[in-house]
Amino acid sequence: MRATFLALLFPLAVVAQEAPAPETSGDPWPAIRAERVATLLPDAMDRADVDAWLVLCRENDNDPMARHVGCENAGGEAAFLFFRTASGVEPFAVSPAGEAASLAELGQQEVIEIPRGESVWSSVVSLFQRFAPEAIAINRGGSPISDGLSSTQYERMQAGLDDWMDRTASAETLISEWLSVKTPEEVDFMRRAANLTALWQELAYAAAVPGVTTDRNIADFLEAKMREAGVDDGWAPDQNPAVNSGRDRGHSHPTDRVIQPGDFIQTDFGIRVGDMWVTDIQRFAYVLAPGETEAPPEAVAKWEAAKRGRQAAFEAMRPGARGVDVDRAQRAEMRASGSLPVMWSTGHPVGYWAHDSGPSLGGGQEGRTPSGAQLKTLRPGMTFAFDGFHSWPLANGETKTISVEEMVVITEDGAEWLVPPQEDLILIRSRD
Numbered sequence: 001m002r003a004t005f006l007a008l009l010f011p012l013a014v015v016a017q018e019a020p021a022p023e024t025s026g027d028p029w030p031a032i033r034a035e036r037v038a039t040l041l042p043d044a045m046d047r048a049d050v051d052a053w054l055v056l057c058r059e060n061d062n063d064p065m066a067r068h069v070g071c072e073n074a075g076g077e078a079a080f081l082f083f084r085t086a087s088g089v090e091p092f093a094v095s096p097a098g099e100a101a102s103l104a105e106l107g108q109q110e111v112i113e114i115p116r117g118e119s120v121w122s123s124v125v126s127l128f129q130r131f132a133p134e135a136i137a138i139n140r141g142g143s144p145i146s147d148g149l150s151s152t153q154y155e156r157m158q159a160g161l162d163d164w165m166d167r168t169a170s171a172e173t174l175i176s177e178w179l180s181v182k183t184p185e186e187v188d189f190m191r192r193a194a195n196l197t198a199l200w201q202e203l204a205y206a207a208a209v210p211g212v213t214t215d216r217n218i219a220d221f222l223e224a225k226m227r228e229a230g231v232d233d234g235w236a237p238d239q240n241p242a243v244n245s246g247r248d249r250g251h252s253h254p255t256d257r258v259i260q261p262g263d264f265i266q267t268d269f270g271i272r273v274g275d276m277w278v279t280d281i282q283r284f285a286y287v288l289a290p291g292e293t294e295a296p297p298e299a300v301a302k303w304e305a306a307k308r309g310r311q312a313a314f315e316a317m318r319p320g321a322r323g324v325d326v327d328r329a330q331r332a333e334m335r336a337s338g339s340l341p342v343m344w345s346t347g348h349p350v351g352y353w354a355h356d357s358g359p360s361l362g363g364g365q366e367g368r369t370p371s372g373a374q375l376k377t378l379r380p381g382m383t384f385a386f387d388g389f390h391s392w393p394l395a396n397g398e399t400k401t402i403s404v405e406e407m408v409v410i411t412e413d414g415a416e417w418l419v420p421p422q423e424d425l426i427l428i429r430s431r432d
Helices: 002-009 029-039 041-048 099-106 121-131 151-167 172-179 184-206 215-229 297-316 323-337
Strands: 052-057 078-085 088-096 110-114 136-138 168-170 242-244 264-269 271-273 281-287 347-349 383-393 399-410 415-417 426-428
Touching (some): 029 088, 052 121, 121 151, 184 215, 184 399, 184 426, 297 323, 297 383, 323 383
Antiparallel strands (some): 052 078, 242 264, 264 281, 383 399
């Protein structure tokens, strides 16, 4: 299965040599999804202190969790339910006729077929009466990932569940606990995709010419690579890749600014592979002046300071640490290095989305009280993208920030790089 899917993901170039892969087919997601339900969802439900999870699905504007629970092909409204039992999790689907047949063929849950046009609620209530859950998770919450119910669906739920509504609560904690941990096979896919993401950025810088190449040209190079390999954007296409050779601009589109000697070039780039897993990596380059063969000492000092911040964060990432602990570890190093403070968090979960669900590596900014996901603890199998920061003022009063971004997975005793971290500035030589 693994070899089949990797060939599908990377039909043109996965390794540094960019050798063609054999043409095969296959999608591992249904099997991985079933494994995640069987092995990870019970623990997530226990951590969230819920006995049942109810997800409503529909066509065209589906719940963000649809593909994770198996209702991505819903037509008429369907209900997917998961009940915590002594032996694990028991899944059900209440589905209109038609889609119910294909769901039954997959064999990933017991399917209750209802006539098209009939409400799901009598069947849902019957299941609640059978399992008698005390706490029922529903997809309403502060995170867009967990806020899948439309107002109309929620109104129908209130009417359909009647007194059972008193037992409902937000699924936000449940979803975070479940999605934040990836299986070893998923981590392997992300690792290979991360290597490709970093490689393409290096190739883009190798093609750049000072005084000629624009930020937009670098972005065009990376977009062409994605099209050739058949992978998708890791986030909004207008801002992926974000290439910036000038002042800080945050998440933004690339411009027609021409790269010049003395520029630090930041590329923030991510790809989506298998229509499922996302990468988020930044690589930095420095543009040499004519005759220079290495970056000047002041540029190297800024780069090394950012790396020290990255290393402090990396060393703080281990099971049991809170997200804010990681953020504070880096900020202490930033202060020691003379960096300006930055508004951004040190890092975030990455996996199914560039900003995935799970602990936030933030909350350590001066004057801020950490809360919510910043207080969640790291666990093995969680995957993160995080930055090494160093920020300084420009002559015009604006700022420039190095934010070298890497990806890691949390292990039993620390963190492990998904791709070797950038150790040296990539140097772009002037064409004399």
